Amino acid sequence: MLNLAHIRTLTEVVRLGSFTAAGNRLGYTASAVSQQMASLERETGIRLFVRSARSVQPTQAAQAMSQHGSKLLRDAEMLVAAGNSAGGSSEATLRVGVFPSAATFLLPTVLQSPQWQRQNVSLNIVIGEPSTTVPGLRAGGELDVCIVYQVGESGLVLPQGVRRTWLAEDPYKVLVPAKWGLTAGERVLANDIAEMPWILHLRGSSDSNVVESVLANGGMHPKVVASSDDFNATLRLVAAGHGVALVPQLAMTQCPAGITVVQVPEIALSRKVIGLCAEGAPTDVVDAFWEALGQTSMEKDESGS
Incomplete structure (x- = not known):
């Protein structure tokens, strides 16, 4: 009879590409993996393996065995969960990857909602950018679902x-320091705002x-005075008067x-918030999670819009 621990190790070796990486992931030495x-x-x-x-x-046989083995492992985990349920431990676990803004402002609302708490499901959360979390959805990976964003038509x-x-749709807002004297909702021409200092993504x-x-399509090639992928830092720099x-x-x-928050007609940009579900993830639990997320109030914060 095949050893499930060996099957799990095989799936990690094929997924990560080396004995060392698989060992680091599972807590083994490379020699033990070998x-x-x-x-x-x-x-x-x-x-x-060659x-x-x-x-x-890995040979084609290893890749095929890894693919089938990941399903075997999931089936085994479901049997263990069913056994725990019969023994009085009925809480399921959903493994979630999520980008930082959603982890800060969406997940707490879900966790605190009576609707989700009735599900008796615990979340195992990994916070990171989509490029970091999405690979965890591979067969045999460490995640069941991911909450990611997509800006424009940029590929995932x-x-x-x-x-x-x-x-959800998450529109971008144009923010300026209040000390500059503009009125909330004021329409500002691209030519005027292009002359101001800007804080942009790295x-x-x-x-x-x-x-x-x-920005370029709006005829804007702004002077960049700060580069940041941390929106909390960006907000505070704007509040301090550093730039748009x-x-x-x-x-x-x-x-x-x-x-x-001002209106610039030449700037129309939003990002899509998307839920991703791995093949073989528990469908009923995932559907309940998406429904709970749908009840969150992303549209409530209309300050300055």
């Missing part, structure tokens, strides 16, 4: 079998490229004093 894989090869009579002096490459590279659910990301493209910024509405839920 021994487990050698044992699995003996048990199955199948060559799983070994050379410098690398270890998804593992095979991942399902998408649209959650260059190089897909988000930054989209923002720069939108584009910030998504979700990140403005706890906006500090000293900021005015």
Whole structure:
């Protein structure tokens, strides 16, 4: 009979690409991983890896076994969960990856809602940018769902079998320091605001490229006085009078004093908030989670709009 621990190790080796990385993930030494894989090869009579002096490459047989093994592991985990339920421990766990703004302003609302608390489901949360969390949705990965954002048509590279659910539209707002004397909701010409100092995303990301493209299409090539991917820092710099910024509405839920939101017709930008579900994730629990998220009030913070 195959050892489930060896199957789990195999899926991590194939997913991460090396014995060392898999060992770090699971708490084994690279030597222990190698021994487990050698044992699995003996048990199955199948060559799983091509070994050379410098690398270890999984064969097609290893990749196929890893894919089927991840389903076997999930089935085994479901049996364990069912056993726990029969023994009086009925709480399920949902493994969630989420980007920082949503972790700060969406998840606490979900966790505190009576609707979600009735589900008797605990969340195991990983906070990070989509590029960090989405790989965890691969077969045999460490996440069941991810909450991610997409700016414009910037691409999201998804593992095979991942399902998408649209959650919300998160429009960007143009923020200026209140001390500059503009009125909330005032229409400002692109030519006028282009002459002001700006706080923008760090260059190089897909988000930054989209923002720069939108500004360029409006005839704006602003002077950048700060670069930040931390919206909390950006908000406080705007409040301190350092410059203009584009910030998504979700990140403005706890906006500090000293900021005015203005309208710039040439700037129309939003990001989609999307739910991603791994193949094999518990459908009923995931659906309940999406429903609870749908009850959150992303649209409530209309300050300055």
